[in-house]
Amino acid sequence: MTGIRTSVLILLAAISASAQKPPPVLDMHLHASAADANGPPPLALCVPVLEHATRDPRRPWGDIFIEWQKKPPCPDPVWSPRTDEALMKGTIAVLERRNVIGVLSGTPDLVERWREAAPDRFIPGLQFRFGRDGLSPDALRRLYREGRFSVFAEVTNQYVGIAPGDPRFEPYLAVAEELDIPVGIHIGTARRAPRI
Helix, strand or coil: CHHHHHHHHHHHHHHHHHHHCCCCEEEEEEECCCCCCCCCCCCEECCCCCCCCCCCCCCCHHHHHHHHHHCCCCCCCEECCCCHHHHHHHHHHHHHHHCEEEEEECCHHHHHHHHHHCCCCEEEECCECCCCCCCCHHHHHHHHHCCCCCEEEEECHHHHCCCCCCCCCHHHHHHHHHHCCCEEECCCCCCCCCCC
16 A cells, blocks of 8 residues: 555656646747847846837937946846856756747857757857858858757848848858758847948
8 A cells, every 4th residue: 555655646746746847938039148248237128128218319329228228217127147157047047947948049159158058958049140240151051060050040130231132141041041941030120230
């Protein structure tokens, strides 16, 4: 009788543990970034984001955005970590608690560092923007064949006025098509930037 009771208790514990773990979630838009990527930390956001900083054409957008994040217009903002290590560890802790797997974009080295810290939590992506990342179509092909990324994302060319159908982007799309690489393109609003 003791053996049956023990088996039932173990089964109930296993069912209880599995019932507490949320189902897996795939986050298609996760960034491996430095803590100061958007300005000197800490920065804050009001959650949910109900409004954005107001654009003033007399001032640089970056200054307005940083000011808005340094003095958020809500009583209980969420503040960013101060260090790269705290940002990575905090992100991984949330992913594990919520059972999230993220398509992680960023530079190849930073994405690799995050993957080493939590190999089961990330699908490696490769960020790309003309004028910032200096990546050629041949480099894209080489990095993919080296296993440095699985998804060509996040592509943010709209920040420099380049649409997905622009002929300058075609060689990159040809490599993605040739190697069957998924492409993730940022859509929606973007701050104004000089065209390239």
